[in-house]
Amino acid sequence: xxxxxxxxxxxxxxxxxxxxxxxxxxxxxxxxxxxxxxxxxxxxxxxxxxxxxxxxxxxxxxxxxxxxxxxxxxxxxxxxxxxxxxxxxxxxxxxxxxxxxxxxxxxxxxxxxxxxxxxxxxxxxxxxxxxxxxxxxxxxxxxxxxxxxxxxxxxxxxxxxxxxxxxxxxxxxxxxxxxxxxxxxxxxxxxxxxxxxxxxxxxxxxxxxxxxxxxxxxxxxxxxxxxxxxxxxxxxxxxxxxxxxxxxxxxxxxxxxxxxxxxxxxxxxxxxxxxxxxxxxxxxxxxxxxxxxxxxxxxxxxxxxxxxxxx
Amino acid sequence: xxxxxxxxxxxxxxxxxxxxxxxxxxxxxxxxxxxxxxxxxxxxxxxxxxxxxxxxxxxxxxxxxxxxxxxxxxxxxxxxxxxxxxxxxxxxxxxxxxxxxxxxxxxxxxxxxxxxxxxxxxxxxxxxxxxxxxxxxxxxxxxxxxxxxxxxxxxxxxxxxxxxxxxxxxxxxxxxxxxxxxxxxxxxxxxxxxxxxxxxxxxxxxxxxxxxxxxxxxxxxxxxxxxxxxxxxxxxxxxxxxx
Numbered sequence: 001x002x003x004x005x006x007x008x009x010x011x012x013x014x015x016x017x018x019x020x021x022x023x024x025x026x027x028x029x030x031x032x033x034x035x036x037x038x039x040x041x042x043x044x045x046x047x048x049x050x051x052x053x054x055x056x057x058x059x060x061x062x063x064x065x066x067x068x069x070x071x072x073x074x075x076x077x078x079x080x081x082x083x084x085x086x087x088x089x090x091x092x093x094x095x096x097x098x099x100x101x102x103x104x105x106x107x108x109x110x111x112x113x114x115x116x117x118x119x120x121x122x123x124x125x126x127x128x129x130x131x132x133x134x135x136x137x138x139x140x141x142x143x144x145x146x147x148x149x150x151x152x153x154x155x156x157x158x159x160x161x162x163x164x165x166x167x168x169x170x171x172x173x174x175x176x177x178x179x180x181x182x183x184x185x186x187x188x189x190x191x192x193x194x195x196x197x198x199x200x201x202x203x204x205x206x207x208x209x210x211x212x213x214x215x216x217x218x219x220x221x222x223x224x225x226x227x228x229x230x231x232x233x234x235x236x237x238x239x240x241x242x243x244x245x246x247x248x249x250x251x252x253x254x255x256x257x258x259x260x261x262x263x264x265x266x267x268x269x270x271x272x273x274x275x276x277x278x279x280x281x282x283x284x285x286x287x288x289x290x291x292x293x294x295x296x297x298x299x300x301x302x303x304x305x306x307x308x309x310x311x
Numbered sequence: 312x313x314x315x316x317x318x319x320x321x322x323x324x325x326x327x328x329x330x331x332x333x334x335x336x337x338x339x340x341x342x343x344x345x346x347x348x349x350x351x352x353x354x355x356x357x358x359x360x361x362x363x364x365x366x367x368x369x370x371x372x373x374x375x376x377x378x379x380x381x382x383x384x385x386x387x388x389x390x391x392x393x394x395x396x397x398x399x400x401x402x403x404x405x406x407x408x409x410x411x412x413x414x415x416x417x418x419x420x421x422x423x424x425x426x427x428x429x430x431x432x433x434x435x436x437x438x439x440x441x442x443x444x445x446x447x448x449x450x451x452x453x454x455x456x457x458x459x460x461x462x463x464x465x466x467x468x469x470x471x472x473x474x475x476x477x478x479x480x481x482x483x484x485x486x487x488x489x490x491x492x493x494x495x496x497x498x499x500x501x502x503x504x505x506x507x508x509x510x511x512x513x514x515x516x517x518x519x520x521x522x523x524x525x526x527x528x529x530x531x532x533x534x535x536x537x538x539x540x541x542x543x544x545x546x547x548x549x550x551x552x553x554x
Contacts, residue, residue, distance in 0.1 A: 033354070033370070034353070034354040034369070034370050034384075035354065035368040035369065035370025035371070036354075036370040036372075036375075059384070059430075060430060079428065080428060080429050080430050080431070081427045081428045081429065081430035082427055082428060083426075083427035083428075085330070085367075085368045086367040086368055089426065089427060090427065093425065093427075094424065094425045097425040098422070098423065098424065098425055107425075109415065109428050109429065110429070111429040111430070111431060111432070111433035111434045112353050112384060112388070112429070112430055112431035112434060113384075113385075113388040113391070113392070113431065113433075113434035113438075114434075116383075116384045116385045116388060117385070120385060131392065132392060132437060132438060132476065132477065132478060133388075133392065133433065133434045133437050133438060134433055134434075134437065135437060135463070135475050135476045135477050136437070136460070136463035136466055136471070136472065136475035136476075136477055137429075137433050137436075137437070137460050137461065137462065137463050138415070138459050138460045138461065139429060139433055139461065148476075156476060157475075157476035158476070185381065186372075186375045186381055187354045187355065187356065187370045187375060187381065188354070188355050188381060188382065188383045188384075189354050189355060189383065189384050190383065190384050190385075191383075192383055193383070193385065241370075242370065242371065242372050244372050244375050248372060249367065249368065249370075249371055249372070251367050254367075302376055302377075
């Protein structure tokens with residue numbers, strides 16, 4: 001590592017990254033890669049630090065949004081889908097909307113496409129993106145960020161999707177250097193636009209690598225480091241969601257959460273056991289135990305062929 | 312149900328694959344009559360060779376391993392909006408006589424229940440050339456009017472889709488339930504097209520929340536072939552999705 005790159009290191013603990021960059025009231029993009037690489041470790045740290053009045057934005061989020069809603073951190077969700085992808089509904093989400101438990105929750109419903117377009121508009125610095133999606137639906141009627149308009153270049157009605165600019169995107173990636181130049185692969189979802197649309201980015205990486213590894217394969221650098229505010233080295237930070245090449249999806253964990261979040265008392269026990277009584281991700285990983293973590297490890301590596309960037 | 316869904320996919324078609332049963336239907340189609348079908352997933356994945364592992368979600372690592380392409384959500388949604396997706400699969404909590412779907416608000420014992428929401432369903436319902444809906448056949452779910460249009464079908468019927476600006480070649484094509492298959496007439500209202508083996512028309516009508524019309528040439532759904540069953544048994548090892 002050169003002296004300059006050492007000076008610019010953005011490496012810090014998850015605790016410090018959340019403390020410094022994500023105050024209460026923030027609009028946070030999480031779960032940008034859909035079912036993969038969901039930044040659970042960051043979400044749990046937000047819960048431990050007692051954040052309130054957060055706006056969570058993400059296409060589907062799986063059970064992370066449900067946990068943060070149940071923990072009382074959230075006042076608004078802007079998403080296409082909130083629940084438990086393999087097990088069904090999100091009980092904390094339902095309790096918040098139906099019964100204001102633990103607090104009132106505002107929901108702004110998107111479809112996946114309109115959500116992706118909102119981030120794209122933010123990423124390229126324009127006020128909206130046009131689409132035919134959601135025409136005729138009740139999403140269009142109820143979401144004020146979707147507005148019908150007459151096309152200026154054709155005889156058509158389109159939907160203008162207002163740009164979204166989250167305060168911070170938290171992205172779990174496979175590897176990054178200390179400046180935040182990040183390689184990610186596999187399920188991309190809305191991660192690339194989501195990163196560019198957001199005012200700050202926190203990168204959570206399975207591995208911290210030398211900048212030379214990142215620059216050896218620049219097509220895979222989907223987040224450039226100069227946009228990144230903090231880099232957290234947190235292997236396993238996406239559990240129970242999968243990370244291609246690093247960890248399988250812990251399906252049983254989602255099923256267990258489904259059962260243990262059905263009643264509010266059980267959810268509180270779950271939250272205490274898996275979040276509030278643990279200081280950090282290292283202890284969480286120990287609590288999972290080697291039988292479980294070993295079972296999730298990659299069984300058969302499948303490396304891509306090297307690409308020749310020579311000239 | 313899975314076999315009937317698989318048969319809605321024609322060889323060489325581009326398919327927007329959903330989760331759960333539609334995913335299994337796509338795999339069955341690929342391994343039987345539609346070996347050149349291409350699968351698109353809303354997380355950005357395109358697959359010409361389906362994964363042979365049981366998938367719980369489209370983001371499971373086996374669905375990415377040896378994929379044709381792993382792009383962004385906008386890439387596959389853009390293809391959908393261009394009209395290049397022949398068929399999209401959808402599930403629903405509720406469907407009505409014009410094929411409108413609700414996955415946002417349910418109700419049980421007169422209490423409103425918040426459901427997960429659209430995901431990509433509204434996009435597929437608006438933009439795919441044909442949509443195929445899979446759901447359990449019950450009176451509470453096949454209802455005269457859905458309480459919330461998460462994903463538009465034919466609205467209130469007739470030229471509703473056109474008047475709302477939706478693409479001309481798009482809309483519901485079939486509804487595959489646990490009892491039979493519904494299709495849509497020229498007036499865009501659903502009718503019973505086939506009943507599954509051992510199911511009576513009366514049973515279907517009694518479990519439908521509106522006066523469902525019945526096709527003049529009502530047929531019995533062809534039972535799954537051995538080849539289709541083989542694929543289902545192989546891919547759904549623990550009966551996770553077909554239990």
